[in-house]
Amino acid sequence: MTETSTGKRTGYLSWDDYFMAVALLSAQRSKDPNTQVGACIVNAQKHIVGVGYNGFPTGCSDDTLPWCREGAFLDTKYPYVCHAELNAVLNSGPGNLTGCSIYTALFPCNECAKVIIQVGIREVVFLSDKYAGTDSVRASRRMFDQAGVVCRQLIPASSTISIRLTENG
Numbered sequence: 001m002t003e004t005s006t007g008k009r010t011g012y013l014s015w016d017d018y019f020m021a022v023a024l025l026s027a028q029r030s031k032d033p034n035t036q037v038g039a040c041i042v043n044a045q046k047h048i049v050g051v052g053y054n055g056f057p058t059g060c061s062d063d064t065l066p067w068c069r070e071g072a073f074l075d076t077k078y079p080y081v082c083h084a085e086l087n088a089v090l091n092s093g094p095g096n097l098t099g100c101s102i103y104t105a106l107f108p109c110n111e112c113a114k115v116i117i118q119v120g121i122r123e124v125v126f127l128s129d130k131y132a133g134t135d136s137v138r139a140s141r142r143m144f145d146q147a148g149v150v151c152r153q154l155i156p157a158s159s160t161i162s163i164r165l166t167e168n169g
């Protein structure tokens with residue numbers, strides 16, 4: 001790691017990469033075998049006020065409800081899974097989310113878009129847009145546009161971050 005003339009460390013994470021990394025770390029908790037989504041809500045003071053990932057509701061077993069994508073609706077994950085953005089909102093403290101930004105691994109679906117707008121979040125920073133072109137995402141974009149919520153895709157400064165969980169040596 002290099003230093004500047006003042007000795008300040010360089011190569012540190014930018015705010016954007018940091019908050020997206022928190023969202024992605026949260027996504028690592030997801031049991032969804034196909035798509036792991038994490039979200040991180042940040043206020044104007046750059047404080048993290050809520051994080052979440054996609055998973056079944058509290059008390060609903062990850063081992064008995066289905067994780068399938070196809071088949072009869074009730075035999076798929078879709079009616080049961082709470083989306084990451086919704087969980088991040090629900091996991092936030094008692095404070096107001098007006099003016100906050102949400103960092104999310106995946107562009108929000110239309111249901112999450114409604115929640116994001118209704119709680120007053122003003123910016124969506126996303127990484128993947130893999131469902132662009134679906135009706136759900138088209139509806140999200142339409143609502144965000146009308147509600148004045150700014151969406152931007154994050155181009156991270158570095159493609160990987162490595163974190164050691166054990167001491168060096």
Ligand SMILES: O=c1ccn([C@H]2C[C@H](O)[C@@H](COP(=O)(O)O)O2)c(=O)[nH]1
Binds near residue numbers: 037077108109
């Ligand atoms: O806004 C969103 C959209 C989707 N998710 C979650 C819900 C599911 O667990 C997966 C999507 O599964 P696919 O197999 O890719 O259809 O992503 C979310 O958290 N937020």
Ligand SMILES: [Zn+2]
Binds near residue numbers: 083085
């Ligand atoms: Zn959603």
